[in-house]
Amino acid sequence: MREDAWQPTPTTADVLTARTGALGRIRLNRPQSINALTTPMVVAVRRALHEHAEAGAGAVLLDGAGERGLCAGGDVRAVRESVLAGTGAGVEFFAEEYATDAAVADAPVPVVAWMDGIVMGGGVGLSVHAAVRCVTGRTRLAMPETIIGFFPDVGALWWLSRAPGQRGTRMALTGGTVGGADAVALGLADRLLGAGQLPEVVDRLAAGGDVSGLGAGREEVTSAWLTDGLDPFFAGDDPVAVVQRLEAADDPVARAAAADIRARSPFAVAVTLAALRRAETMTSLADVLEQDRRLAPRLAAHPDFAEGVRAQLVDKDRTPRWTHARLEDVDPTEVAAVLD
Template identity: 45%
Template sequence: MSEQSVLTGITGGLGRLTLNRPGAINALTAEMVGILRRTLADWSETDRVRAVLISGAGSRGLCAGGDLRAMHADAVSGGTGSLDFWAEEYRLNADLAEYPKPVVAFMDGLVMGGGIGVSAHASLRVVTERSRLAMPEVGIGFHPDVGGSWLLARAPGEIGTHLALTGGAIGAADAILAGLADVFVPSHRLGELAEALCSGVPERGAPGAGAAEVVGAFAVSPPPGDLADARGWIDECYTGGDVTAILDRLASSPSAAAQAAAKEIATKSPTSLVVALRSVRAAAGMAGLREALDQEYRLSAALLRLPDLAEGIRAQIIDKDRRPRWQPPTLAEVSPTVIDACFTPPPH
């Protein structure tokens, strides 16, 4: 019998959800998303669970994202499995954001794409010195989904735009600054924190520390990050809704880091860059996460049928030659009509 992909259990009022595919850095499958949704729904109805903890098995990370090989198979064959997966995954993201009880997420190690979706919508998000958070979708012909457009649109200044267009990974301090995490706890204390949560979250109306107080007791200042000192050129260069203009400002900036960002962005899918920027800008004006997730689902469905997703996954995951041949290959050739179609809701 194969091992369960998500371990579930209740100890002392704490419901524990452990993503359990350590060999794949706990990459999400449809089965895992289903288990998470069903268990959270059950726990929302019982007084036995007073708080929830989400963590990942193994030492490499909470979650490396979704199953890109399955996505590639759909993109190549015209399959629809990815559409079903995204629909459920995005519902899970909304479930977490709206959960009636405290949800603590241990964002230890690698937390990418779908990993952001199962953790950054939690109410108490813990990062460690090993945390590496990223929304790298533009590098595979996709876009920041799982509520990424909503989260990045709400980062201070243009930090979210920078993260969306470069797909770069950030550590603990920068994750907190960007609003993707809340507190820093050294990784060697996570086990102790989990035990404290098991014993320290009181029943409703009972005296004692709540989940936020328990987590806060373990929090310390993180090692310094990079984004705070980069706010000057980031906020100056990433304004507006034109990727080409952003690239020009980055490339001509006196900052070496800005120039490096321009070179990194230039390697990404031109179509994805245009979609990602427009998505984040649109999400900034939306009323709530669910509206952003609805937009993201339309974009995911559209990009599944455009050539860059299959090609990007091929280059990164299948053949691993890291030399994607984007169609079209330049920003100037990206069709506004194609982009508009990606954002157009289907007729009712």
């Protein structure tokens, strides 16, 4: 397809649209920030999805500009600034973002997500709910929010709470990154393809076909995450017990996971585990997104969020000063207060 076929959306040039045969296309176009999402971007994606469906597209393909990945997540630095300034723009971002995640899940035409390269945070929200989720050998997928004092939002807890065993719990608490094969094995993606197969995917969809038969599916991939034996450590609803079991293990992988958890906001870790266990009992993605809508402004207003974003993305000193020194210091009533 000629590159000049792309058109910016009416509200922002950070999202492009195109039509190729039966295929509608949406491209995140902020490559300098690995397509980090802003409020205008998530609104534009939702509107473009609706317009492609109204125009009779047989499918819609979502991808990201540049070589680094689909999307590194939401622009949390901007959210932090809005929270510190008290403007309410951060709350607006979350509401619009989750509405777009729901629109991807409920789209009247199949959404095909091209999850190449970095797919994290808000990028997971735009892609993991798609009808067909294509990853590659370059995919690096994660929900790393606990390192910035937040929780895995964008409806991700629906999928993480339904991953085999306790693998989703491990991802949520440690912020662990998985590759393409792992993502398929964990139920976070459908097909593992080569990074160079995007033109083939476009041609098939433009001709009214699908991607079945391309690459490898869940029964054809192998994953270290499914065989390393860490599941028992992550069982239960007590985050202190989880981390202490990991620390006492003979397995160096378990002890490394404990160190990862200890480096993160104790409050965010405790809230994340409680929210994940609640998500396990929910009956729809809409229920999980509603929980996210309640939790997001509360966690964003907590001091750990501003501090976590500062340490990771603003000053980049990687030495956050969390409200609680250790998980053991988090009062369960504090956790219950933000969940209820």
